[in-house]
Amino acid sequence: MMSVAQPAAPKTPVARILSTGALGVAVAASLLAVIDGESLELYLIDTPSLALAVGAAIVLLAAYRFARVGRVYACLGLGAGSYALAFSLIALITPHTGDAGAGFWAYVVVAWAMAWLCVEEMAALEPRDPMLRRLVSLAIPLTFGIWLLILWQVLVVGFAVPRVLLPPPSEVWLRLLASPEVLWKDFQQTFLKGVLIGYAIGCASGFLIAILVDRVPFLRRGLLPIGNLVSALPIIGVAPIMVMWFGFDWPSKAAVVIIMTFFPMLVNTVTGLAAADRIQHDLMHTYAADHRQTLVKMRLPMAMPFIFNALKINSTLALIGAIVAEFFGTPIVGMGFRISTEVGRMNIDMVWASIAVAALAGSLFYGLVALVERVVTFWHPSVRG
Amino acid sequence: MTSETLSPPVRSPFAGLMSGTAGPVLVVVAALLAVWYLAAVMLNTPFQRDIYKRGGLEDVSLVQLMTDTLAQDRPVLPSPHQVAVEIWETTAEKKITSKRSLVYHSSITLSSTLLGFLMGTTLGILLAIGIVHSRVLDKSLMPWVIASQTIPILAIAPMIIVVLNAIGVSGLLPKALISTYLSFFPVTVGMVKGLRSPEIIQLDLMKTYSASASQTLWKLRLPSAAPYLFASMKVGVAASLVGAIVGELPTGAVAGLGARLLAGSYYGQTVQIWSALIVAAILAAGLVSLIGLGERIVLKRMGMAR
Numbered sequence: 095m096m097s098v099a100q101p102a103a104p105k106t107p108v109a110r111i112l113s114t115g116a117l118g119v120a121v122a123a124s125l126l127a128v129i130d131g132e133s134l135e136l137y138l139i140d141t142p143s144l145a146l147a148v149g150a151a152i153v154l155l156a157a158y159r160f161a162r163v164g165r166v167y168a169c170l171g172l173g174a175g176s177y178a179l180a181f182s183l184i185a186l187i188t189p190h191t192g193d194a195g196a197g198f199w200a201y202v203v204v205a206w207a208m209a210w211l212c213v214e215e216m217a218a219l220e221p222r223d224p225m226l227r228r229l230v231s232l233a234i235p236l237t238f239g240i241w242l243l244i245l246w247q248v249l250v251v252g253f254a255v256p257r258v259l260l261p262p263p264s265e266v267w268l269r270l271l272a273s274p275e276v277l278w279k280d281f282q283q284t285f286l287k288g289v290l291i292g293y294a295i296g297c298a299s300g301f302l303i304a305i306l307v308d309r310v311p312f313l314r315r316g317l318l319p320i321g322n323l324v325s326a327l328p329i330i331g332v333a334p335i336m337v338m339w340f341g342f343d344w345p346s347k348a349a350v351v352i353i354m355t356f357f358p359m360l361v362n363t364v365t366g367l368a369a370a371d372r373i374q375h376d377l378m379h380t381y382a383a384d385h386r387q388t389l390v391k392m393r394l395p396m397a398m399p400f401i402f403n404a405l406k407i408n409s410t411l412a413l414i415g416a417i418v419a420e421f422f423g424t425p426i427v428g429m430g431f432r433i434s435t436e437v438g439r440m441n442i443d444m445v446w447a448s449i450a451v452a453a454l455a456g457s458l459f460y461g462l463v464a465l466v467e468r469v470v471t472f473w474h475p476s477v478r479g
Numbered sequence: 480m481t482s483e484t485l486s487p488p489v490r491s492p493f494a495g496l497m498s499g500t501a502g503p504v505l506v507v508v509a510a511l512l513a514v515w516y517l518a519a520v521m522l523n524t525p526f527q528r529d530i531y532k533r534g535g536l537e538d539v540s541l542v543q544l545m546t547d548t549l550a551q552d553r554p555v556l557p558s559p560h561q562v563a564v565e566i567w568e569t570t571a572e573k574k575i576t577s578k579r580s581l582v583y584h585s586s587i588t589l590s591s592t593l594l595g596f597l598m599g600t601t602l603g604i605l606l607a608i609g610i611v612h613s614r615v616l617d618k619s620l621m622p623w624v625i626a627s628q629t630i631p632i633l634a635i636a637p638m639i640i641v642v643l644n645a646i647g648v649s650g651l652l653p654k655a656l657i658s659t660y661l662s663f664f665p666v667t668v669g670m671v672k673g674l675r676s677p678e679i680i681q682l683d684l685m686k687t688y689s690a691s692a693s694q695t696l697w698k699l700r701l702p703s704a705a706p707y708l709f710a711s712m713k714v715g716v717a718a719s720l721v722g723a724i725v726g727e728l729p730t731g732a733v734a735g736l737g738a739r740l741l742a743g744s745y746y747g748q749t750v751q752i753w754s755a756l757i758v759a760a761i762l763a764a765g766l767v768s769l770i771g772l773g774e775r776i777v778l779k780r781m782g783m784a785r
Contacts, residue, residue, distance in 0.1 A: 108613075210615065213615050213618070213619055214614075214615050216618075217614045217615050217617075217618045217619075218614070231618065234618040234619045234622075235618070235619055235620075235621075235622035235623055235626075237619065238619035238620065238623060239623065258645065259642050259645060259646065260642065312503050312506075313503070313507070315499075315500050315503040315504070316500070316502075316503030316504050316505075316506055316507035317503075317507055319500055319504050320504060320507055320508070320511075323764060326713070326714075326717040326763050326764070326767050327717070327759070327760045327763050327764070328717075328720055328721045328724050328756075328759045328760070328763055330633075330721055330724070330725060331724060331736075331740055331752075331755070331756045331759055332756065333740075334740050334741070334743060334744030334752055335744075335749070335752055335753070335756075337744065338555075338744065338747070338749070339555065410628055414633045417633065418633055418725055418728070421728050422728075422741075422744055423744075433635075433638070437638050437641050442638065442642075445638050449630075449635055449638075452630070453630040456630055457626060457630065
């Protein structure tokens with residue numbers, strides 16, 4: 095509770111301008127029409143729930159601007175106020191697609207400004223408790239993400255963007271809930287079969303070849319420049335060839351993933367195995383360690399940051415490789431297949447649902463690798479902080 | 480280790496040639512070519528034997544079999560010289576404006592690559608400047624910049640193109656947007672690191688000069704970020720080429736290297752696929768080494784060359 099007692103710090107110029115501007119806009123916009131349709135015109139007085147949210151926003155902004163409010167209170171108040179305003183705006187516009195008036199957009203701007211101020215105060219908070227600190231560093235990007243979704247929803251509904259171009263996130267969410275078994279089958283086909291098998295084989299073979307290459311300096315000098323070059327090449331182009339060789343089902347996707355993940359792993363492992371210093375080699379030598387002992391006890395642990403770097407790069411590459419390979423031909427299942435066919439059938443909400451699944455799978459995969467990295471390379475300066 | 484260095488040096492005639500990188504690289508490339516030829520013979524043999532059987536030809540000599548497998552029309556794996564001949568025929572011997580000229584297709588892919596790369600680099604630099612100067616952006620945007628790359632954005636490529644087509648934007652821009660998305664990330668991450676690379680003592684010096692934030696940016700931060708910029712541009716340009724090629728796949732584009740790949744896979748023209756692939760690789764290597772060249776010249780003039 096130490097942090098609650100923190101006195102209000104002087105505001106930055108941006109915060110001053112933003113809060114004054116938002117306050118002015120919020121007050122002035124009460125004269126404008128919120129809903130401005132052909133047959134319907136609604137003002138703030140006609141929409142009690144929005145009027146309540148706007149009133150709260152004005153009070154909060156005024157308090158923030160003119161009174162000395164503690165940081166934590168400012169954060170919580172502005173955050174809650176901005177979400178209340180945003181959700182009442184969404185609730186108001188949903189039945190009146192495309193009829194948003196000038197007042198509506200003014201309140202959207204006010205809500206966004208409040209969220210920005212909230213994030214600004216949050217970023218300035220420096221809680222001593224590590225737990226709270228982690229919470230804050232998680233809350234800030236989360237706020238940004240949620241606001242991205244809110245703006246998407248508001249803009250698409252407010253401007254009545256055609257569904258075939260861009261569906262609002264709420265519809266994507268409904269589609270996601272409505273067709274879990276289709277999405278699960280796609281996920282199984284693309285991720286559990288193509289991506290994971292290809293990733294495992296590609297990374298493992300890259301690692302093993304790297305250890306072999308490392309024994310022969312001649313090969314190391316010859317392969318490393320080539321490996322570096324290949325890492326920059328558009329390897330994804332082999333996808334049509336692999337589909338021809340291995341057929342439409344998942345083995346061809348796994349083959350593309352193997353080729354895409356092999357070279358980053360090879361190059362990074364070879365570089366990592368060279369990371370140990372002369373003096374460390376000498377120490378192992380004084381212990382009379384043989385090649386295998388030096389490798390297992392010193393050089394491989396030293397190479398782990400590099401290996402995990404490759405594993406992280408590959409986690410993204412693998413998913414991309416498998417999905418793009420499906421553009422060249424699949425059985426009637428798979429994320430890439432779903433995306434390319436539903437685009438053709440103008441079911442854009444299904445496309446976004448597939449993309450959401452892919453994004454979630456990709457982020458979780460990456461996060462998992464990063465988590466394992468923290469455990470394995472606990473000694474590295476970047477992990478110790 | 481030590482015992483090796485202590486033993487008397489054995490002077491082999493190849494010692495000088497093989498101790499650098501050029502020799503080993505050449506040997507490895509030669510080995511790869513040999514493997515390619517071997518694989519071509521082995522992969523193409525079953526089909527060739529089929530032809531012989533249908534033609535009623537008995538005991539064909541091994542040499543005959545090998546030459547035949549390396550000269551098939553639609554081989555499973557074309558041999559290197561077939562690909563080389565195809566590339567030569569479609570670049571040097573065709574008019575540049577011809578639909579069958581690889582130069583024509585490359586130029587289309589290259590133009591959207593470069594446009595996307597330019598937009599991505601600009602966006603990346605601007606984002607990095609914003610992130611370095613605003614704590615709000617640093618804390619809220621940076622995690623999303625990183626998360627954006629764990630999302631397989633290439634999956635959206637078909638949709639971006641179809642949607643933009645529907646609202647009347649077609650041609651170069653949709654493909655370039657995909658390249659932009661792929662190339663902004665390395666530039667942002669590299670530039671944030673680069674703009675933060677000046678040491679405290681240098682920033683303090685700027686403060687004693689009472690330099691404004693923009694003066695510090697132009698005179699200290701941007702110059703010291705130059706090496707980082709070039710390193711990340713190399714990654715970015717390779718990524719934007721991938722973006723442009725993939726951007727050509729889903730819409731059944733009629734021109735571009737990606738379209739050549741797609742057409743080749745529809746009609747089983749393996750030689751065409753491989754030649755498009757090799758040309759794409761040459762293009763990528765060329766772009767990366769061009770940026771490397773720029774890097775060397777700029778850093779030398781700035782006195783930062785290593």
